Amino acid sequence: MxxxxxxxxxxxxxxxxxxxxxxxxxxxxxxxxxxxxxxxxxxxxxxxxxxxxxxxxxxxxxxxxxxxxxxxxxxxxxxxxxxxxxxxxxxxxxxxxxxxxxxxxxxxxxxxxxxxxxxxxxxxxxxxxxxxxxxxxxxxxxxxxxxxxxxxxxxxxxxxxxxxxxxxxxxxxxxxxxxxxxxxxxxxxxxxxxxxxxxxxxxxxxxxxxxxxxxxxxxxxxxxxxxxxxxxxxxxxxxxxxxxxxxxxxxxxxxxxxxxxxxxxxxxxxxxxxxxxxxxxxxxxxxxxxxxxxxxxxxxxxxxxxxxxLPHGEETRPVLYNSWEATSFEVDEDNQTDLARRAAALGVELFVVDDGWFAGRDDDRAGLGDWTPHARRFPRGLRPLADEVHRLGMAFGVWVEPEMVNADSDLYRARPDWVLHLPDRRATELRHQLVLDFSRPEVTDWAYGWLRELVDGCAVDFLKWDFNRSFTEAGAHGGGPDARRVHIEHARGLYRVLDRLRADFPHLRVESCAGGGGRADLGILARTDQVWTSDNTDAVDRLTLQHGFSQVYPASVMASWVTDSPNPLTGRRTPPAFRFHTAMAGVLGIGGDLARWTAEETEEATRLVALYKDIRAVVQHGRQYRLLAPGQGPLCAVQYVAADARETVVLIWRPSTSAWSAHAPLRLCGLDPEARYRDEDTGAEWSGATLAAHGLPLPGLPPGDCASALVRLRRSSPAED
The missing domain is CATH 2.70.98.60 (alpha-galactosidase from lactobacil brevis)
Structure with missing residues (x-):
């Protein structure tokens, strides 16, 4: 030009x-x-x-x-x-x-x-x-x-x-x-x-x-x-x-x-x-x-x-709310509507109904395979809830596990031969479920059919696609010398279903999940938009998980939730800011029971969601620098720099004070040495050269364990001579 x-x-x-x-x-x-x-x-x-x-x-x-x-x-x-x-x-x-x-x-x-x-x-x-x-x-x-x-x-x-x-x-x-x-x-x-x-x-x-x-x-x-x-x-x-x-x-x-x-x-x-x-x-x-x-x-x-x-790598991922930890299997139209209204008030942009919405699903022993709305919990179906979520200004998503079936389901009673099995061996149940054989076209055609009906009829914008057990008794239907090729052909069948769905519904976005991070790879990312990194949402543990994940995969595909304290898995107590800062290092999601949050927690969450929206373009699309690795010192820190180097975001965590000592300034990366950068919160200014050679003076961290800070720097002017 x-x-x-x-x-x-x-x-x-x-x-x-x-x-x-x-x-x-x-x-x-x-x-x-x-x-x-x-x-x-x-x-x-x-x-x-x-x-x-x-x-x-x-x-x-x-x-x-x-x-x-x-x-x-x-x-x-x-x-x-x-x-x-x-x-x-x-x-x-x-x-x-x-x-x-x-x-x-x-x-x-x-x-x-x-x-x-x-x-x-x-x-x-x-x-x-x-x-x-x-x-x-x-x-x-x-x-x-x-x-x-x-x-x-x-x-x-x-x-x-x-x-x-x-x-x-x-x-x-x-x-x-x-x-x-x-x-x-x-x-x-x-x-x-x-x-x-x-x-x-x-x-x-x-x-x-x-x-x-x-x-x-x-x-x-x-x-x-x-x-x-x-x-x-x-x-x-x-x-x-x-x-x-x-x-x-x-x-x-x-x-x-x-x-x-x-x-x-x-x-x-x-x-x-x-x-x-x-x-x-x-x-x-x-x-x-x-x-x-x-x-x-x-x-x-x-x-x-x-x-x-990625199919849409240029897109900025929305802030998500997932209802699982709030309601578990006890989902119904009333409590999901209440959570949706609370989530919208926080600034959430995508509301996801998790497990329990479909027929027979009162616990994890039944229902997988029968993908119609639970008659008692959703007597009007899912569409009224979807319409309300859309009226609130959010996209609507649901959890699905298309590759699995419970023995206690109408599907299994009708088609027991569809599961991975060997005729002379007992099928091993894990999590009370069996794996459907997606290497078979009749199985993938069935899955595509009900998924298409779900997305179209219930105005679904987002699928959380789960996969909660590994293969056992895995042999291709009909046997033969290459019966074990199902170990690769199942995934190819999965790809065909996803490809057909995305072709039919260009607006549909998908999150890959497999009991947490059991399906994160370049193959699935070519057909989805983000991955659920782990079922462990403990904000301290997540620092290590996210560090390893980031070696190959960008922040724009790393879904990370803020959940309640104490953490439901580890029992660890962490302050809201620490949990948010950890989740803001990727694609921010919220998974707590919003009905139990105090007014103070809700107010702080609303502020932090707005802050994330201000920085997420840099986090999701910028260049990431791992400044301090978790576990190798008292601090952990990561930096994101916009493509034009006009903005940078630094997240800093101190998980524990047990080994705390004074820390040197953080030497930043990727900035224009000839420009000056202004701290959006304090007004302090530094040249890019100073921030690289001397480092960013550490902000004051709150006292005690699990302290954190977020620093936003924006280029203000060329550096002075």
Whole structure:
């Protein structure tokens, strides 16, 4: 536009050197180099790290020239190692042919580039009817590279199926280094996303979920560094897998110092029978390299999720109220209407009715599967409540658990064969419920039908989509050699239902929940708008949960509630401001019993909701900096900076005074050093340079445990000379 400088052109996403077969994938901060070797029938990784000139990348040798008959020549450097030949690492592709043989002998077919940013490298077995394509894509903006693989049975109808034993999305080879450290999250129900960093062991380290869903105990991402990186400095390599099914990430470290990450859908024993003419496409594995530490990796993933994963990443999420902790299963039209009026008075924008609204649902032992309004509690149906919520100026949402059924339900009595089961085994009930087989089209058609009727007939704007138990007795309907593929096909059925619903109702927004944070991944985020981080709403525990969650996922998808004190799960007492400040670090929700709040609590909550609305654009769409990690000192602090650096928000918590000592000023990040920033509450002004070099003087915190503060700084003028 006239009067505005033109942004400098970014790097060309793909460059090639035909003579050497070298392909260079570029992002602003990284360079990924692979080389097609037609003689060896494979592709080698040459470099992944800081940018290199094309000429240098084409001239670099492949580190695969050692002469060791006990190690594979390509171990650690092959882009997509198959089982066969002198390969002794984890295979990306392993099969079993009809005659029982398994080795593959690849032949490189060629390279195809489409749209300027999508590279396809093709292979086939030299004698057997199997081909595979490695796909690489560089999204238009950001520092993330996407990879996936397509595997095709190329035989005719008279050929036998090929059994896929392993079918990874990608192998990400890393450079040779003396030391490697692995970062990942671990946990359990109500204790998800606990960040851990430890030296990567020699051999193979596997992170996995065998549960049929993403899981609470690990999450499908991993980061590797050389042991010296911190939040702002050091090289870090990371990958995340876009699947909500069972999954497996294997980090490998060789004796020579090579490392790599194999990213795969499914877990061991989940096999796929590939018939002639059929194609299997893996989920996307997204990866990034940053020279700017763990914070740099997070910035790349946050931007990627908002721009390229979420259906509506540009939207600002509303303030939500959920009725579960106020009414549990005792929901009815009267108490929900009362809560809705109280929530609207606080400034809430989305009112969600939780469990208990449907037929037979007087406790958790019955009703799942019978998705019509409870006749006694909602004799007029849900529409009058929805209309009242809309009249109050809020959107209307409901809790659903479409993938589950109680044995005490009309659905189960009519269709017991729809659950995951094995004919000669008793079905295991967990939480008094069973899992419906979403790999079956008749089941997903049923789910889509009643969900469409619910959303349309009851004017629903928002679904909290829950999933409250893992798979047991999981075999595909009809059995067969790949009966366990339900561990991946169930999630694909879920995706089809969500995709159909969102196409029919563009206004509909969805929150992913699985007993808390058991389904948080790039696959589900491509079809939902936010995730329920954990059933643990304790504001102190949440600091640790949210720290781990933020390593890959942005604040705009992290739902976080303010609930009552003492906390219903932990019994911990915390003041309202501390609870609000913790929840304001993501998408603010309220889940307390508003009918019991005092006038003082209601007044403070109203003020804090209004404050959140003032800062949420920065929190949800700005760049996040983890200034002080929870548990590593007396304070925890996080900062958000607007894209234009005009505003910044700093949240500070002191969970306990037991180890309290005077703390240095907080050195802020991402500000314009030449500008001055004014504290919105105190009027104090500081230059961006001072706030970065010296730091923000700590605001006074209230006395005692669980104290917190929120600081808003807005650019006021250019800095003085």
């Amino acid at each position: 006239p009067g505005h400088p033109t942004a400098p052109p970014g790097p060309r996403p793909v460059e090639t050197d035909e003579a050497s077969g070298t392909i260079v994938l570029r992002t602003p901060a990284s360079c990924y180099v692979l080389r097609l070797d037609r003689t060896a029938g494979t592709a080698w990784n040459v470099h992944w790290g800081a940018p290199l000139p094309l000429a240098d990348a084409a001239a670099l040798p492949v580190w695969a020239d050692h002469d060791d008959s006990f190690a594979g020549r390509g171990d650690g450097v092959e882009e997509y190692p198959v089982e066969g030949g002198a390969r002794f690492g984890v295979p990306a592709l392993a099969v079993r042919f009809a005659d029982g043989s398994s080795p593959l002998e690849p032949r490189a077919e060629g390279i195809r580039i489409t749209d300027g940013n999508h590279v396809t490298v093709s292979f086939r077995d030299r004698a057997r009817p199997l081909a595979w394509e490695l796909h690489y894509r560089v999204p238009a903006t950001g520092d993330v590279i996407e990879r996936w693989t397509e595997i095709v049975h190329t035989g005719d109808v008279t050929d036998e199926p090929v059994l896929l034993l392993q079918y990874a999305s990608a192998h990400w080879p890393l450079p040779q280094r003396a030391h490697w450290r692995l970062s990942s999250v671990h946990g359990s129900w109500s204790a998800e996303h606990r960040l851990g960093r430890s030296e990567l062991a020699f051999g193979e380290t596997t992170l996995t979920s065998r549960r049929g869903h993403t899981g609470h105990h690990a999450n499908p991402w991993a980061m590797l560094d050389t042991g010296s990186a911190d939040e702002e400095r050091g090289e870090v390599w990371a990958t995340a897998l876009a699947t909500s099914a069972s999954w497996r990430l294997t980090a490998q470290r060789t004796a020579s110092g090579r490392a790599g990450i194999m990213a795969a859908e499914g877990h061991e024993g989940v096999e796929i029978s590939l018939a002639p003419g059929r194609r299997h496409t893996t989920p996307v594995s997204a990866a990034t390299y940053s020279p700017d530490g763990f914070g740099g990796v997070s910035h790349a993933f946050h931007a990627y999720v908002r721009r390229h994963v």
